[in-house]
Amino acid sequence: MPPASAAVLSTASPGPASGTSRVALAGNPNTGKTTIFNRLCGVRARTSNFPGTTTTLRSGRAEIAGDRYVEVIDLPGIYELHFESPEGRIARTVLAEGAPTGPVDAVVVLVDACNLPRNLVLVGDLLRRHPRVVVALNMVDLAARRGLSIGVDALARRLGVPVVAVVARTGQGLDLLRRAVAAAIDGPSQHRRTDLPARDASIETVSAWAEGVVSDVLDVSQLERSAIDPWTERVDRVLTHPVSGLLFFAVVMGGLFWTLFTLATVPMDLIELTFAQLGSAVAARVPEGPVRDLLTDGIIGGVAGTVVFLPQICLLFFLISLLEDTGYLARAAFVMDRVLRRFGLPGHAFVPLLTAHACALPGIMSARLIPHRRDRLATIMVAPFMSCSARLPVYVLLTSLLFANRPALAGLAFAGCYLLGAGAALLSAMVFGRTVFKGAARPMVLELPTYKRPSLANALLSAKDQALSFLRTAGTVIMAICVVMWWLSAYPRVPASAEAQALRLTAAEAGVTDARRDELLTEAAVVESRAAQAGSFAGRLGRALQPVFAPLGYDWQLTLGVVTSFLAREVFVSTMSVLVGGRGDADIDGGVIDSIRRMSRDDGRPVFTPATAASTLVFFVLAMQCLPTLAVTRRETGGLKYAALQLGYMSALAYAVALVTYQSLAAAGLGH
Amino acid sequence: MSRHPTPSLISRSRSTADVRLSDLTVGAMARLLRTPMDGEMSRLLRAIGLTLTSRFRLCQNGDPCIIQVRSTRIGLSRSVASEIQVVPILDESC
Numbered sequence: 113m114p115p116a117s118a119a120v121l122s123t124a125s126p127g128p129a130s131g132t133s134r135v136a137l138a139g140n141p142n143t144g145k146t147t148i149f150n151r152l153c154g155v156r157a158r159t160s161n162f163p164g165t166t167t168t169l170r171s172g173r174a175e176i177a178g179d180r181y182v183e184v185i186d187l188p189g190i191y192e193l194h195f196e197s198p199e200g201r202i203a204r205t206v207l208a209e210g211a212p213t214g215p216v217d218a219v220v221v222l223v224d225a226c227n228l229p230r231n232l233v234l235v236g237d238l239l240r241r242h243p244r245v246v247v248a249l250n251m252v253d254l255a256a257r258r259g260l261s262i263g264v265d266a267l268a269r270r271l272g273v274p275v276v277a278v279v280a281r282t283g284q285g286l287d288l289l290r291r292a293v294a295a296a297i298d299g300p301s302q303h304r305r306t307d308l309p310a311r312d313a314s315i316e317t318v319s320a321w322a323e324g325v326v327s328d329v330l331d332v333s334q335l336e337r338s339a340i341d342p343w344t345e346r347v348d349r350v351l352t353h354p355v356s357g358l359l360f361f362a363v364v365m366g367g368l369f370w371t372l373f374t375l376a377t378v379p380m381d382l383i384e385l386t387f388a389q390l391g392s393a394v395a396a397r398v399p400e401g402p403v404r405d406l407l408t409d410g411i412i413g414g415v416a417g418t419v420v421f422l423p424q425i426c427l428l429f430f431l432i433s434l435l436e437d438t439g440y441l442a443r444a445a446f447v448m449d450r451v452l453r454r455f456g457l458p459g460h461a462f463v464p465l466l467t468a469h470a471c472a473l474p475g476i477m478s479a480r481l482i483p484h485r486r487d488r489l490a491t492i493m494v495a496p497f498m499s500c501s502a503r504l505p506v507y508v509l510l511t512s513l514l515f516a517n518r519p520a521l522a523g524l525a526f527a528g529c530y531l532l533g534a535g536a537a538l539l540s541a542m543v544f545g546r547t548v549f550k551g552a553a554r555p556m557v558l559e560l561p562t563y564k565r566p567s568l569a570n571a572l573l574s575a576k577d578q579a580l581s582f583l584r585t586a587g588t589v590i591m592a593i594c595v596v597m598w599w600l601s602a603y604p605r606v607p608a609s610a611e612a613q614a615l616r617l618t619a620a621e622a623g624v625t626d627a628r629r630d631e632l633l634t635e636a637a638v639v640e641s642r643a644a645q646a647g648s649f650a651g652r653l654g655r656a657l658q659p660v661f662a663p664l665g666y667d668w669q670l671t672l673g674v675v676t677s678f679l680a681r682e683v684f685v686s687t688m689s690v691l692v693g694g695r696g697d698a699d700i701d702g703g704v705i706d707s708i709r710r711m712s713r714d715d716g717r718p719v720f721t722p723a724t725a726a727s728t729l730v731f732f733v734l735a736m737q738c739l740p741t742l743a744v745t746r747r748e749t750g751g752l753k754y755a756a757l758q759l760g761y762m763s764a765l766a767y768a769v770a771l772v773t774y775q776s777l778a779a780a781g782l783g784h
Numbered sequence: 785m786s787r788h789p790t791p792s793l794i795s796r797s798r799s800t801a802d803v804r805l806s807d808l809t810v811g812a813m814a815r816l817l818r819t820p821m822d823g824e825m826s827r828l829l830r831a832i833g834l835t836l837t838s839r840f841r842l843c844q845n846g847d848p849c850i851i852q853v854r855s856t857r858i859g860l861s862r863s864v865a866s867e868i869q870v871v872p873i874l875d876e877s878c
Contacts, residue, residue: 191831191832191833192831195827195828195831196824196827226855227854227855227856229833229854230832230833230853230854230856233831315827315830315831315835316830316835316836316837319830319835319837319838320837323837335854338855339852339854339855341855344857345843348843348844348850348857349844352844352850352859354846442859446848446850446859449848449859449861450847450848453861554825555825555860555861555863555864556848556859556860556861556864557825557828557829557832557858557859557860557861557864558858558859558860559832559856559857559858559859560850560857560858560859561857562855
């Protein structure tokens with residue numbers, strides 16, 4: 113041990129001289145760690161799951177001197193190293209055994225200058241664990257404004273490690289930090305002072321040590337005065353109030369989802385258009401046949417089906433990052449905790465649940481905000497009950513079938529679908545809380561960070577990270593699903609039927625007018641697409657499964673519609689329109705709706721009675737008919753188990769409620 | 785600021801040995817005495833800054849409530865607040 117008074121550097125154990133060095137970035141949550149990381153690494157960062165976990169770890173290359181680069185590993189934000197949480201375990205593993213790419217040569221610990229006593233607890237932990245530590249004292253500008261004058265040199269002497277004052281938001285002090293990191297890596301192991309708390313010391317002991325350090329470098333009365341922040345207090349009083357807090361929440365979330373819905377549709381339409389044009393371009397160059405179909409409908413369709421989710425994912429994470437940076441996200445979770453806790457969900461669950469109204473995929477991905485695993489799983493399980501935008505066309509079709517010429521009632525039924533979905537989600541969360549995920553949601557203990565101006569760069573980088581991580585892990589699975597589902601609904605090819613051939617022959621006869629010829633050819637195409645639909649694997653599955661859906665009032669055509677919509681719900685509308693001879697577009701007009709209304713079963717009875725239309729509607733509200741969602745659930749929960757449970761539970765619930773709906777309406781005489 | 789006369793620092797009468805965080809009135813200062821909940825929750829509270837040595841102020845009452853330890857503001861469910869035993873600091877409030 114070195115002498116107690118000294119903060120001397122020994123000359124033993126020189127740092128690595130060559131090869132890529134690694135620097136771990138540690139710090140409490142809300143200390144500006146992300147901002148520092150983004151400033152150091154810029155767009156060169158990548159996000160990946162820490163091996164064997166669903167917790168993500170960001171790493172990137174940062175230039176520290178001249179053309180010298182180091183790998184920076186952004187450890188999850190933690191308050192202390194010994195805390196038993198996935199984040200704490202990852203931090204301990206990286207420090208003890210190294211990052212996935214190799215050992216860590218130095219640790220930069222970010223410290224909030226306005227909150228020294230608590231932040232120094234982590235510093236104390238780290239000093240005991242790593243021989244090369246650099247302290248970055250962040251937000252020194254804010255600390256100065258609050259009347260805190262921290263002796264940076266005194267702190268460096270007291271801790272025995274380099275301390276650099278920085279302002280992450282403006283980049284002030286970053287060059288000094290880079291130089292300090294380079295020097296720490298190249299330099300010898302730092303000697304530790306003897307007054308450091310032991311490695312297994314209680315948090316009270318470490319806190320007492322931290323208080324001691326603070327009183328050596330700072331006038332403690334300044335600390336007491338700086339803690340009084342009447343402005344934050346006043347704003348919090350409004351934003352966390354049971355009434356005004358909820359109102360403000362509604363306004364902010366309304367704005368968020370309005371932005372999400374209106375802004376994301378522009379690039380989404382553009383993506384669909386681009387891929388449609390790409391498909392036509394390929395179709396024009398490749399000879400007709402299975403290869404062309406695979407290219408245009410299978411592969412291009414599959415890529416389009418994946419990429420189309422990106423605008424919503426990017427925009428959502430961009431907006432969430434802005435909200436998180438301002439400090440409002442924590443207040444919103446605080447306000448919603450009161451509401452959601454009754455259903456066994458944490459306050460943070462509001463982000464996934466609301467987002468799932470646009471699309472369950474970004475909804476489930478945003479569940480990463482929820483700190484506790486049990487709460488996160490419960491939220492992921494119920495988020496797909498929320499009525500996503502893919503259900504919209506189905507709701508439009510079925511409510512207008514249910515209440516033809518009565519738009520007010522159709523509108524009510526439409527709203528009812530949203531309520532049914534949300535109600536099912538909340539009640540299911542209660543059920544899960546009593547069965548699969550025993551116990552209530554963990555009571556809220558949440559730091560309410562100071563309000564800050566958000567960083568645009570952080571938001572853009574967060575959107576980019578989430579988009580890439582979605583494409584890498586879920587995108588490939590979703591594309592494969594799209595190709596397989598396309599194949600199932602297109603194969604085996606059905607030979608041209610005698611009926612269609614007869615129509616074509618008639619059309620080719622001499623003396624047929626042009627108008628009549630077009631009519632006959634269109635009819636032949638309709639007959640053929642009906643036959644192709646029914647003869648494909650999906651069609652055969654529809655016929656085979658019909659007895660299963662008979663108690664819900666479905667004939668084989670309706671069963672086919674339900675089965676094909678497991679690719680994506682809106683496919684139901686195009687399947688139905690193909691069955692009545694439409695071109696299979698998702699956008700259908702009144703004429704097609706009328707044809708669907710007049711659809712008849714093999715025995716001549718109508719397909720859609722009020723009872724079947726209502727039971728189909730209920731089924732679509734509740735059923736898990738979205739394979740991409742299951743792919744994302746599998747990734748976010750780290751296994752197939754929860755994806756299977758989600759599929760089984762939602763489908764069973766949908767079946768049961770649709771059964772009750774059909775049978776009771778049929779008993780009431782609405783089955784004809 | 786001493787808006788609250790000393791006795792009203794505690795809204796419900798209990799023996800001083802068993803005062804809960806949820807019993808305090810807004811503005812009251814207190815010191816943590818005991819966190820009798822499970823280890824993980826107790827550990828989280830201490831990690832976030834509510835250690836046995838720290839003083840805190842109740843900023844907002846209700847469910848959830850807000851306390852402030854030094855400059856850290858913490859939101860707590862009532863179920864947590866009602867389990868935390870505290871010692872009110874009678875000579876100062878703000």
